[in-house]
Amino acid sequence: xxxxxxxxxxxxxxxxxxxxxxxxxxxxxxxxxxxxxxxxxxxxxxxxxxxxxxxxxxxxxxxxxxxxxxxxxxxxxxxxxxxxxxxxxxxxxxxxxxxxxxxxxxxxxxxxxxxxxxxxxxxxxxxxxxxxxxxxxxxxxxxxxxxxxxxxxxxxxxxxxxxxxxxxxxxxxxxxxxxxxxxxxxxxxxxxxxxxxxxxxxxxxxxxxxxxxxxxxxxxxxxxxxxxxxxxxxxxxxxxxxxxxxxxxxxxxxxxxxxxxxxxxxxxxxxxxxxxxxxxxxxxxxxxxxxxxxxxxxxxxxxxxxxxxxxxxxxxxxxxxxxxxxxxxxxxxxxxxxxxxxxxxxxxxxxxxxxxxxxxxxxxxxxxxxxxxxxxxxxxxxxxxxxxxxx
Amino acid sequence: xxxxxxxxxxxxxxxxxxxxxxxxxxxxxxxxxxxxxxxxxxxxxxxxxxxxxxxxxxxxxxxxxxxxxxxxxxxxxxxxxxxxxxxxxxxxxxxx
Numbered sequence: 001x002x003x004x005x006x007x008x009x010x011x012x013x014x015x016x017x018x019x020x021x022x023x024x025x026x027x028x029x030x031x032x033x034x035x036x037x038x039x040x041x042x043x044x045x046x047x048x049x050x051x052x053x054x055x056x057x058x059x060x061x062x063x064x065x066x067x068x069x070x071x072x073x074x075x076x077x078x079x080x081x082x083x084x085x086x087x088x089x090x091x092x093x094x095x096x097x098x099x100x101x102x103x104x105x106x107x108x109x110x111x112x113x114x115x116x117x118x119x120x121x122x123x124x125x126x127x128x129x130x131x132x133x134x135x136x137x138x139x140x141x142x143x144x145x146x147x148x149x150x151x152x153x154x155x156x157x158x159x160x161x162x163x164x165x166x167x168x169x170x171x172x173x174x175x176x177x178x179x180x181x182x183x184x185x186x187x188x189x190x191x192x193x194x195x196x197x198x199x200x201x202x203x204x205x206x207x208x209x210x211x212x213x214x215x216x217x218x219x220x221x222x223x224x225x226x227x228x229x230x231x232x233x234x235x236x237x238x239x240x241x242x243x244x245x246x247x248x249x250x251x252x253x254x255x256x257x258x259x260x261x262x263x264x265x266x267x268x269x270x271x272x273x274x275x276x277x278x279x280x281x282x283x284x285x286x287x288x289x290x291x292x293x294x295x296x297x298x299x300x301x302x303x304x305x306x307x308x309x310x311x312x313x314x315x316x317x318x319x320x321x322x323x324x325x326x327x328x329x330x331x332x333x334x335x336x337x338x339x340x341x342x343x344x345x346x347x348x349x350x351x352x353x354x355x356x357x358x359x360x361x362x363x364x365x366x367x368x369x370x371x372x373x374x375x376x377x378x379x380x381x382x383x384x385x386x387x388x389x390x391x
Numbered sequence: 392x393x394x395x396x397x398x399x400x401x402x403x404x405x406x407x408x409x410x411x412x413x414x415x416x417x418x419x420x421x422x423x424x425x426x427x428x429x430x431x432x433x434x435x436x437x438x439x440x441x442x443x444x445x446x447x448x449x450x451x452x453x454x455x456x457x458x459x460x461x462x463x464x465x466x467x468x469x470x471x472x473x474x475x476x477x478x479x480x481x482x483x484x485x486x487x
Contacts, residue, residue: 097407097408098407098408099406099407100407160406160407197406197407197409198406198407198409198411205413206409206410206411206413207409207410207413207415207416208407208409208410209408210408210410210416212408216398216404218401219398219400219401219403219404220401220404220408222401223401223402223404226401
């Protein structure tokens with residue numbers, strides 16, 4: 001029977017990764033990720049897991065080192081945040097083009113400047129187009145579960161793509177929560193050893209990361225796009241298996257009291273739980289509001305989003321980052337793209353919230369919904385709002 | 392461009408573009424990129440081998456009589472051999 005313990009989420013992520021029979025990890029410290037790397041290095045140093053922990057001089061080196069190790073067939077892990085992720089950026093599309101099943105934990109944090117160590121999604125959003133599978137978690141238990149699932153998804157023979165698990169920095173990484181670790185025996189059953197499609201080995205030489213010019217580049221990009229889109233089938237199958245084995249189920253788009261809702265609020269990441277309380281309060285006040293939580297950021301779940309959102313009159317999309325000088329928040333752009341061809345679609349409102357760790361309270365979410373409720377549904381809204389900005 | 396055998400459609404791209412046959416890069420004749428070619432004047436050449444050492448493509452080799460020549464399948468015409476040759480025995484000549 002799985003044990004229930006109280007533990008800081010960052011440490012729990014390291015413990016969960018430690019359950020995954022990894023061969024190698026390379027992590028460079030950065031707030032608020034550091035506790036993941038520190039605890040993982042403890043586990044290695046204390047002999048609790050049989051893995052190589054490579055101390056590197058930067059995040060650029062961390063991601064490069066795990067790519068090299070992954071090329072040999074090893075199961076690898078790294079974790080980072082904010083500026084560290086920005087420094088990795090150059091290497092991220094290479095990992096996906098090489099189809100290496102890396103797993104990375106991201107303790108999401110605002111990118112500079114100004115320097116800010118607190119949580120938003122401005123670090124992962126610039127990595128959106130790097131060809132990685134990108135998942136978001138809402139609480140510590142999900143951080144454990146998805147960190148384990150990530151290896152299974154990444155290494156599946158139909159996927160072979162890097163996976164990042166987005167864990168809101170501080171809001172999640174530094175919380176102490178009651179957590180359940182799956183039994184090691186069951187994890188071993190769920191996650192068999194990695195079987196690589198090719199490995200670097202002197203007895204059977206191959207070339208990885210070769211040069212390709214215009215005559216092949218388009219076909220290679222098409223293959224990468226298809227691989228990422230195709231990964232959704234495996235992700236769904238892995239979640240199905242997880243649900244059977246461990247009793248907790250996951251979906252690309254999850255809902256809370258969305259049935260019969262006229263107004264739907266959409267969140268991604270840890271704010272979903274605060275928003276749930278707001279929905280409870282609104283429902284108690286007779287407002288037909290519901291919540292939609294986006295878990296799978298890439299590949300983007302277009303069909304699931306359409307199915308859920310089309311039933312509402314109004315949709316409030318919250319974003320924890322902004323495309324400056326562009327159409328608004330990156331999540332809202334995707335939602336709008338998903339609904340563009342629908343003959344009847346809801347009015348969409350975009351709120352930019354929680355930047356650089358700014359608190360978003362239950363009352364804030366309630367006020368967002370109440371504000372949108374008053375808007376004329378036929379008024380075309382083509383802009384976004386910095387929620388709570390002082391002016 | 393040199394004609395190459397390769398995947399005709401995106402479905403035929405190997406996973407991760409892994410090249411499974413070692414040494415196949417030699418089939419890509421990068422000499423097709425060349426705008427200028429090195430021409431050795433063996434009257435001036437002192438057989439020091441500086442051109443052989445500096446050629447970044449590794450396509451300069453020594454002949455039986457001790458002089459040097461470039462393999463035009465791979466020589467990109469960068470001119471480093473001509474630049475380094477201190478007796479000035481190599482001239483870069485425009486490709487016709």
